[in-house]
Amino acid sequence: MHLIGLDIGTTSVCGALLEARTRRMIRSVTLDNTAALRSSRSWEFAQDAESIWRTAESVLSELRSDRAEVLGIGITGQMHGILYVDKEGNAVSPLYTWQDKRGDMPYSKEATYAEQLARLTCYPMATGFGMATHFYNQQNGLVPPGASALCTIADYVAMRLANRTRPLIDPTNASGLGLYDPRLLEFDRAALTHAEIDAGLLPEQVPSGTVIGRIKDGIPVATAxxxxxxxxxxxxxxxxxxxxxxxxxxxxxxxxxxxxxxDECRTAGGIDIRPFPGGGYLLVGASLSGGKSYALLERFFREVITSFTGSDESSLYETMNRMAEAETADEFELKVNTRFFGTRADPLARGTIDGVCPDNWTPGHLIRGFLEGMAGELAGYYDLLPPSVRERAKALVVSGNGVRRNGALRRILERLFGLPLLLPDGGEEASRGAAICAGVGCGLYASF
Structure with a gap:
């Protein structure tokens, strides 16, 4: 017996087939997410929802190609972004992703749209969050006339797999849209009213793991x-x-x-409190940069090579990772602040490179400086967590290709956090978690 989890990511769509009893991953499939749409607006980041749906269908088809018995299907995916659907469940807009920056556009001389929404509702708000995106669209007449509901891309895929016409949402995705009370586990109706946002556009909320329907041959689908x-x-x-x-x-x-x-997280600042399926909360510090900063450096190196040699290198990540492995900490380290893409609290923040001298202006020092900066930003969030939470920590678990393929970054993280580092077997952690969610929904597991 098996479970399937799908992960609708920003750049790829992944799937995992798990052996249900042991939760061991039997097989994984990854296809590129090629749904990005060109835009004349530099602040707009959108993807074609129908293209994403077709890719998700292809991943699911490949996972089921060996006819394994599947007990349930779970879905997860990029949070915060939204799309609009009509009464038949058809997408009537693109997916405006979490990278979309329309919330940073000026609402007035005194505030951006995200800032104005925060003023109206007394909820923290950042660009890329679904409610900030919807608020901008609402104020500028960009909500499609036929829109019946808004939802995340994962909820859209779950709706279509389950043969529904209206999306459902669980607390983990609902909180990622904004204007959501994580203590009461519901959207704040008063805040919505203050922003003149129609609550009727929001999807109905159901508990995490709820079976919301079945695919055509009867396999249950859990809410995203x-x-x-x-x-x-x-x-x-x-x-x-x-x-x-x-x-x-x-x-x-x-x-x-x-x-x-x-209270403790508000005092510290920069820490989100997100509902955890089955009860409790995740305390989260999220950076807008992360792997994008390393990608920025890789692109810079490629442009230098192309400009001086005419050679068009396809990717330099493996070379950069090898150079980082060879580079050791020394007194001439570059100090790199990798917040090149701003922060949720300060979208206009920018990165810096300090301490440049003749001894450290080398590619190796620059690569290591970027890795130290990326790790240091995460360690800074860790220091903001309540002491009672940090005292309980026994292991540092790392996931994502940005760290899985970079041994130097893993060693830097282990040193900064002072905890033993664990690298999960097999990867595809989000897909695996979605499959576990389906297992809870189907009654295979007692709880999360």
Whole structure:
């Protein structure tokens, strides 16, 4: 007996086939997400929802090609972004992804759209969050006339797999849209009213793991799970004593807490409190940069090579990783602040490179400086967590290709955090977590 998990990522769509009893991954499939849409607006980041759906169908088909008995299908995917659907469940807009920056556009001389929404509702808000995107669209007449609901891309895929016409959402994805009370586990209706947002556009909320329908040949489909929570479920050996670092396009640190510790996290600043499936919360520090900073450096090196030699290198990541392995810490280290893409609290923040001297202006020092900066930003979030949560930590679990393929980065993280580092077998942690969610929904597992 088996379970399937699908992960609708920003750059790829992944799937995992798990042996249900042991949770061992039998097979994984990854296809590129080629749904990105060109835009004349530099701040717009959108993808074609129908293209994503077709890719997800292809991944599922490949996973089922050996006719293994499947008990349930779970879905996760990139959070915060939204698309609109009509009454028949058809997408009537592109997916506006979490990278979309329309929330940073000026609402007035005093505030951006995200800032204005925060003022109206007294909820923190950042560009890329679904409610900030919808608020901009609403104010500028960009909500499609036929829109009946908005939802995340994972909820859209789950809806279509389950043969539904209206999306459903669980607390882990709902909280990622914004204007959501994580203590009461519901959208804040008063806040929605203050922003003149029609609550009727929001999908109905159901508990995490709820079976929302079946595919055509009868396999149950569980409601989609937020990718942060899914990665945590699929990666850590013990929920209460593990620190999870995920470094992909962005990066984030996640730690479980039984209690809703809003006062401590609000005092620290920069820590999100997100519902965890089955109860409790994840305390999350999320960076907009992460792997994007390393990609920025790789692109710079490629442009230098092309400009001086005419050679068009396809990828330099393996070479950069080897150079990072050979480079050791010394007194001439470059100090690199890798917040090149801003932060959720300060979208206009930018990175810096300090301490340049004749001894360290080398490719190797620059690569290591970037890795130290990426790791240091995550360690900074860790220091903001409540002491009671940090004292419980026993292991540092890392996931995402940005760290899985980079031994130098793993050693830097282990040194900065002072915890033994664990690398989960097989990868595809988010897909694995989605499959586990389906197992809970089907009654195979007693709880999350």
């Amino acid at each position: 799970l937020g990718d942060n929570q899914a990665s945590f479920l699929g990666a850590v050996p013990d929920v209460r004593s593990s620190v999870l670092l995920n470094i992909g396009t962005g990066s984030q640190i996640s730690v479980y807490s039984d209690a809703y510790c809003a």
